[in-house]
Amino acid sequence: MALCGVRERCAALAGVDPEALAQTLVTRYPPDSVIGWHRDAPAFGPTVVGLSLGSACLLRFQRSTGENRRVYELELSPRSGYVLTGAARSAWQHSIPPVPALRYSLTFRTLRSPRS
Numbered sequence: 001m002a003l004c005g006v007r008e009r010c011a012a013l014a015g016v017d018p019e020a021l022a023q024t025l026v027t028r029y030p031p032d033s034v035i036g037w038h039r040d041a042p043a044f045g046p047t048v049v050g051l052s053l054g055s056a057c058l059l060r061f062q063r064s065t066g067e068n069r070r071v072y073e074l075e076l077s078p079r080s081g082y083v084l085t086g087a088a089r090s091a092w093q094h095s096i097p098p099v100p101a102l103r104y105s106l107t108f109r110t111l112r113s114p115r116s
C-alpha cells in the first residue's frame, strides 16, 4: 500500500484528517536497538500515530519520579497501530526497550498550530 494509503488508515485510527498528519518518520530498529525515555518534541502537535512492523516489541510509559513514578507498558504486535494523544502525548514519557528482532516503525505527526 502506498504511503498515503497507510497515512489514511492511521488518520482514521486517530480520528484526524489525513492532511493533518504532516510529518512521517520511518525508523529502522536492528535487533537489540532501543529508543530511550522521551516525550516527542513540542514542535509537533497533539497527535502522534505509530505503525509497528516486523518484530513485536514493548512500548513503555512513565511519568513522575521517585515514589510517585508510575509505569505502564503494552506490547506492540506486528502490523499494529497506536495513537499518542492527551496525557499519553504530553505528560507521559515513552521508550522502547531492546527489540528482539528487526523492527520498523512509521510514525505520523501533526504539527503544533502557530498560535499555540
Ligand SMILES: O=C(O)CCC(=O)C(=O)O
Pocket (backbone or CB within 6 Å): 025, 027, 035, 040, 050, 051, 052, 094, 096, 104, 105, 107
Ligand atoms: O518506534 C516507535 O514506534 C516509536 C518511536 C518514537 O518514540 C519516536 O520516534 O519518537
Ligand SMILES: [Fe+2]
Pocket (backbone or CB within 6 Å): 038, 039, 040, 094
Ligand atoms: Fe517518541
